[in-house]
Amino acid sequence: MAAPAATMKAVVYDKPFEVAIRQVEKPQILHPDDIIVKVTTTCICGSDLHMYEGRTAAQPGIIFGHENMGIVDRVGSGVTLLKVGDRVVMPFNVACGRCLNCEEGKSAFCTHVNPGFAGGYVAMGPYPGGQAEYVRVPFADFNALILPPGTEHEEDFALLADIFPTGWHGVELSGFRPGESVVVFGAGPVGLMAAYSAVLRGASDVYVVDRVVERLNKAKDIGCIPIDFSKADAVDQILKLRGGKEVDRGVDAVGYQATSGDGKTEQPNAVLEALIRVVRPTGGLGIPGLYVPSDPGAPDSAAAKGYISFPFGKLFEKGLTLGTGQCNVKTYNRYLRDLIISGRAKPSFVVSHNLPLSEAPSAYHKFDKRIDGYTKVLLHP
Ligand SMILES: NC(=O)c1ccc[n+]([C@@H]2O[C@H](COP(=O)([O-])OP(=O)(O)OC[C@H]3O[C@@H](n4cnc5c(N)ncnc54)[C@H](O)[C@@H]3O)[C@@H](O)[C@H]2O)c1
Ligand SMILES: [Zn+2]
Numbered sequence: 491m492a493a494p495a496a497t498m499k500a501v502v503y504d505k506p507f508e509v510a511i512r513q514v515e516k517p518q519i520l521h522p523d524d525i526i527v528k529v530t531t532t533c534i535c536g537s538d539l540h541m542y543e544g545r546t547a548a549q550p551g552i553i554f555g556h557e558n559m560g561i562v563d564r565v566g567s568g569v570t571l572l573k574v575g576d577r578v579v580m581p582f583n584v585a586c587g588r589c590l591n592c593e594e595g596k597s598a599f600c601t602h603v604n605p606g607f608a609g610g611y612v613a614m615g616p617y618p619g620g621q622a623e624y625v626r627v628p629f630a631d632f633n634a635l636i637l638p639p640g641t642e643h644e645e646d647f648a649l650l651a652d653i654f655p656t657g658w659h660g661v662e663l664s665g666f667r668p669g670e671s672v673v674v675f676g677a678g679p680v681g682l683m684a685a686y687s688a689v690l691r692g693a694s695d696v697y698v699v700d701r702v703v704e705r706l707n708k709a710k711d712i713g714c715i716p717i718d719f720s721k722a723d724a725v726d727q728i729l730k731l732r733g734g735k736e737v738d739r740g741v742d743a744v745g746y747q748a749t750s751g752d753g754k755t756e757q758p759n760a761v762l763e764a765l766i767r768v769v770r771p772t773g774g775l776g777i778p779g780l781y782v783p784s785d786p787g788a789p790d791s792a793a794a795k796g797y798i799s800f801p802f803g804k805l806f807e808k809g810l811t812l813g814t815g816q817c818n819v820k821t822y823n824r825y826l827r828d829l830i831i832s833g834r835a836k837p838s839f840v841v842s843h844n845l846p847l848s849e850a851p852s853a854y855h856k857f858d859k860r861i862d863g864y865t866k867v868l869l870h871p
């Protein structure tokens with residue numbers, strides 16, 4: 491008789507606004523290029539909330555978690571760069587390392603793994619997520635970034651899976667050059683990382699727009715100018731502060747679930763419209779905030795099909811450029827790791843909670859409500 495499969499605890503999606511801790515099968519090596527990682531830290535992401543709220547095609551039963559780090563527990567026979575005991579962090583988007591886009595450094599658009607991007611995310615590949623005790627990492631030599639041994643910088647390194655590179659990417663997509671001014675819409679983890687990246691990269695002024703006070707305070711702490719859009723129109727406030735002068739670059743770190751100033755009504759085009767108003771002619775927009783081709787909970791039938799209306803005529807008139815899409819984490823993560831090691835970057839200022847995996851259900855609830863200062867939650871299985 492075969493031995494019963496080993497099991498582990500994992501965060502499983504039950505239905506909108508409900509996740510549970512369940513015993514599930516422990517992952518196995520399925521291909522020679524796989525490794526199994528014993529997870530030490532796995533983060534909850536704003537992107538998880540789109541699934542949590544039932545705003546994607548995510549089906550009940552999937553294991554969440556695409557921001558994972560830990561210790562290599564088992565290696566497949568084809569793995570050459572990693573060994574048991576290595577400390578590693580994985581990009582949120584799994585990539586093969588050998589298709590056209592991967593070869594060109596566009597690992598977020600891997601055509602081999604797609605349709606699909608990250609593990610533990612709807613429409614992001616067949617890989618179970620890492621909000622669990624163990625996670626399988628395919629194409630491990632390509633996807634696992636080696637970290638210094640030990641436990642130092644655990645919080646900072648965990649953010650290399652997604653939000654630190656994604657914030658940096660948002661600034662990159664905007665065409666930013668040192669000395670320029672930047673506005674970042676959204677002071678969630680991604681927005682705060684974009685603002686922090688702009689500061690690290692030598693921006694002259696960085697404005698950060700949100701309505702959550704704890705988040706705006708974090709932006710202020712790193713030397714940015716907080717703009718509370720629940721008080722008055724964000725663009726009006728910024729132009730007033732600047733004597734009417736527009737900013738050079740803008741980053742959308744909000745995406746399709748943007749709201750009106752009172753936070754009550756969703757307005758998927760709110761941030762795009764504001765960016766087009768506030769960025770100077772021939773400036774640039776970086777749009778890491780998520781937009782989806784279909785949205786089961788959209789406020790109108792056009793948005794349900796991913797049609798977002800915004801003033802394209804004005805965008806054209808101003809000669810603005812824009813860049814969108816998921817972050818090619820591999821383009822940045824080893825350099826950002828080295829900035830952390832050298833002490834020049836400490837992105838963990840954004841972390842608000844370190845919790846055991848067992849507290850995931852309540853952590854999702856509070857993070858979703860953006861209450862009790864829940865900004866970035868790290869789970870420890
Ligand atoms: N491109 C990528 O690779 C990538 C990676 C990770 C996350 N994302 C996306 O980035 C976005 C932000 O992620 P997050 O984790 O920071 O999410 P989050 O939900 O924690 O933060 C979004 C913030 O935007 C604020 N907001 C809402 N409407 C606004 C408006 N009109 N103006 C200004 N601020 C507004 C909210 O108050 C909230 O604080 C999400 O859409 C997420 O899916 C993209
Ligand atoms: Zn994420």
Ligand SMILES: [Zn+2]
Pocket residue numbers: 585586587588589590591592593599600601602603
């Ligand atoms: Zn590929």
